[in-house]
Amino acid sequence: MTLISFVVPAYRVQGYLRECLDSILGQPVADIEVIGVDDCSPDDSGEILTEYAARDPRMRAVRLTENVGLGPARNIGLDRAAGEYVWFVDGDDWLAPGCLTEVVGRLRATRPDVLLVDHVRTHWNDATSRSAMVEVFPEPPGEETFRLRDRPETLRLLHTAWNRLVRRQFLIEEGLRFAPGWYEDVSFSYPVLMAAERIGVLDRVCVNYRQRRTGAITRTRGERHFEVFDQWHRVFRLMDAWGPAVDDLRPALFERMIWHYLSVLGNGERIDPELRPSFFARITADHARWLPPGGYPAPAGAEGLKHRLVAAGRWRTFSALRTAYRARDVARCTARSAKRRVAPPARRAARLARDALLREYYRAELRRPVDETLAVYAAYWYRGYSDNPAAIFEAARRLAPQVRGVWIVRRDRVHTVPEGVAYVVAGTPAYYRALARARWLVNNVNFPDFVRKRPGTVHVQTHHGTPVKVMGLDQQRYPVGAVGMDFAGLLRRVDRWDYSVSANSFSSQMWERAYPAAYTTLEVGYPRNDRLVTATAGEVRRLRADLGLGPGERVVLYAPTHREHLPGYRPPFDPERLLDVLGPAGRLLIRSHYFHDRDQRARRPADRDRVRDVSGHPRVEDLYLVADVLVTDYSSAMFDYAVLDRPIVVYAPDWEAYRLARGVYFDVTAEPPGAVATSFADLLDLFRAGGVDSAAARTARQRFRARFCALDDGHAAERVVRRVFLGEPATAGRPARGVGSLAPASQAGGGPR
CATH class of the missing domain: 3.40.50.11820 (CDP-glycerol glycerophosphotransferase, N-terminal domain)
Known part of the structure; x- marks a missing residue:
């Protein structure tokens, strides 16, 4: 039986979804499934889910025809889950490597209704901030399970769905599901804890909670933040229905409710200034409506003062207090900045003055x-x-x-x-x-x-x-x-x-x-790349003639990329040995990366008749058009040249070192645009044996083109101009029917195919 069903809703998370799915499917645990729910996302999130489902049998993709929101999307995934436990992971977050081994071990050892796991907030600048786990459980919680009334401090952990695994049958028996609207975690996570007989805590960081710079509701202003009241009302109405069994939990839940309301109000990126008085009034109304008969454990200090002002409905005083605190913080920040200022060196003064x-x-x-x-x-x-x-x-x-x-x-x-x-x-x-x-x-x-x-x-x-x-x-x-x-x-x-x-x-x-x-x-x-599609055979002949290339010569363009982590590095490459393999009709063009100050550091090839440094050539598109083969490593040149549907060789002698030091988005040796060589000897063998344009290389090239070149139809610049300068509605690119219509450059005299 599947132990864990991951439910991953996806809406406008195309930039993060691959990392999320990779972090789950790459864990060293087999008995899992992933249900990806495309909530009618307007970006390519749905296509990514489908792509992963096609290549991993543990993955299923659900495509919704209308946007239902995060809570209902999670419910749809829950209804399709088969695992003993369900883990709701948001599409823009990701799991820590190897964490699932410990999670599975704890689940099998204790069989809890709910297992809470730790997380870190990962900010846009790659900084992390810890959760409240250490404050809530200063002593390691251990493997013992408990009920919420035995450890009510558990409520102080973040009330999200993604930091807990829940036994699926428990959810079904209790009828617990997500409500629609924003802040949907509130009316799910707290009832789950109240109803559970066996709660476990794993104080191991398992989730990276991405703090998105844009796109998150916590950074979106608007009236929808008022929906937080509806979610908390669901919690208290459910407590009313459950009766005395949960009465002892009311004080702690009430404190969490007021804390949450004040957190939403205090976040300047959520509530517009003109809406804050009415939001505060709603807090005051809920304070009066749901206050437990015996009171509640209000916090001390400044936070306690806020609670008392809420109870009294004193918005003006509350607002003035908030303004005073902000002014104090600004003053402290300004003072720290002033201490750090230093005068510029004298020799820079004149330039700075100019x-x-x-x-x-x-x-x-x-x-x-x-x-x-x-x-x-x-x-x-x-x-x-x-x-x-x-x-x-x-x-x-x-x-x-x-x-x-x-x-x-x-x-x-x-x-x-x-x-x-x-x-x-x-x-x-x-x-x-x-x-x-x-x-x-x-x-x-x-x-x-x-x-x-x-x-x-x-x-x-x-x-x-x-x-x-x-x-x-x-x-x-x-x-x-x-x-x-x-x-x-x-x-x-x-x-x-x-x-x-x-x-x-x-x-x-x-x-x-x-x-x-x-x-x-x-x-x-x-x-x-428009020019690569629209160029004629006559234009190619003219360009080749301008560069001194004959119509029957086979031209290889070598264009390596820059390696920021290794200044001055050049991949091992011997032009003369490659020319020996190419034969008397072979010509070699070499183009360095633009970071290498091309005009000032042009190389002196040994055979000037057959090797030419074209680093200073003003338009690389000319070089693509005249070349019969491109040899590159990790340069974006491969994506452009693929438009021509001509052979490409990925020459990657330092792939592992580059991947680890510089970081890459995908493996060009596993998903290449053609043949791959990892040593210069391999590169020579590819040309010697015809592997440069073998059946396997052509198949790889077609897959690559379908993925990366489908929009290059010769009209991309026109689409930009019509949208940006003329204000016309956006239009997507069309499949590039004209791509690859030119003959190989060495056969340009024969006209288009």
Whole structure:
């Protein structure tokens, strides 16, 4: 028999759901099942559940046709559960590795009605805060089970559903289910404890309770927080129905109710200021309605004062007290900050003074009206005209000619700007003026910290690749690859985004987790890849001729990624040995990552006729179009090049070290876009034996393309322009019918297939 049924409701958790499911299914315990309930989620949560169900027989996916809310979704999962115990785990939380072994051991040893487990709150900055377990049980609780009246302090543990496993037959016999509405845990968790004959406590951290920066109800303002009253009313009405059997628990439950109400009211992110007086009045009414005849154990100190003000209905005094406490906290914080300030070194003073003058000019420009016709574009920290912003710029010139586009470039990269494209040089007054007054700001990285998000302006983050390595906040778990990163500053920059352009569903899921904020995702394909779809055979011939490549030559493009944790590292790669294998018709193009200062550190290949360093070539799309094969490691180049449906080799000599040090979102050696080589000898063998484009490699490539390239149909930039500049409704990308329509680059003279 299945011991534990996990019920995992999913609604708008696509960025976190994989981690949740992996943390359950990866536990070293076999007799479990997972019931994933897609609560008609508007994102790809349902598809993720279906994907996992297809590959793991312990997983079942339930797809709802209408949104019912968390409580009813849990009930639907409960009705389908077959396990002896049920564990309700939210789709954005995850289990601690190996914890299930101890949970199973405790369940089998004690057979409780309820087993409470410990948790930690995991914040966006990867900090954790402990639960109240140690305060509630200062001595280890041990394996003995108990009734709630014997240890009423148990009520002080967090009243959620996910920190307890409940015997399924016990729930059925007691008729305990979740009610609809917000704060649904209240009317489930407390009755479960009151009705249980055998409560166990495992003081082992099992759940990581994710403190989401956006999307959680605890960070959502609105009137729905008043639903907390209905949930507590259900608890007390149930106690009335159960009668004297639970009368001795009323004082402790009453104290928890007032504590909870005050917690909701005191959270500034939940109750709007104009609603707080009426919320307070509801607390006062419930205090009078449900006060136990013999009173209750009110807290001491400032918290006790709050309870007395609630009982007396003194909102004005309560509000003034709250304001005074906040002012005190602000004063203390300001004092601490002042102590930490130090004067800058003298040698920096002049530069800081110049910057201060320009920033003052910028602030002055901010007071002028926004230029409703101006769009500012940038790419790769002002390295020049390229990537997704360039593709959007070109589409906007065609579809929205009323928008005046201006590029920001470094002074040493001005030569990359095509003739006829307006630009300003970074750091000049014109640069600050453009940033201050532009209606639209488009970039594939973040603009500098000083840039303000003005009302009415639109910031578009295009990104610059589908992620293999972890990004954003996820890097906090891999400190070797995140040295010097300011994650708080990163989030301040992310908060400026209005739109995040995504190439595929996978990217949308990862960006949502790595960059949590209130932007709108435009899952439309990658604008820079439009050219790969629309290019003609004639264009490919011209590009090859410009690069000195003959029509019958087989061109291999080698494009490794940057390794932040190993500055200066280059994968083992011998161009001459590869050319020997390729034969006299082989040509090799080598392109370094843009972090490697391409123009200044170009290599000197031994055979200049057959090996060319193309690191300084302004548009990587040209190189994709002329290449017959791509060799890369963990670069996002593989996702772009896959659009062409040409052979790709993942050359991953340091995969395990990279995965552990830098962190990755998926295993490119297990789900590759083609053949895989883990040593240079293996790479040579693949080319020597034809494994580069074998049947197995083509099958892997087709799976990869179906997953990552389905939206690249040649119209991604158009979709961005129509939504962002023209305000048209969002439209999803179409399956890329044109993808792969070009012949291999070496056969471009034969025309399209």
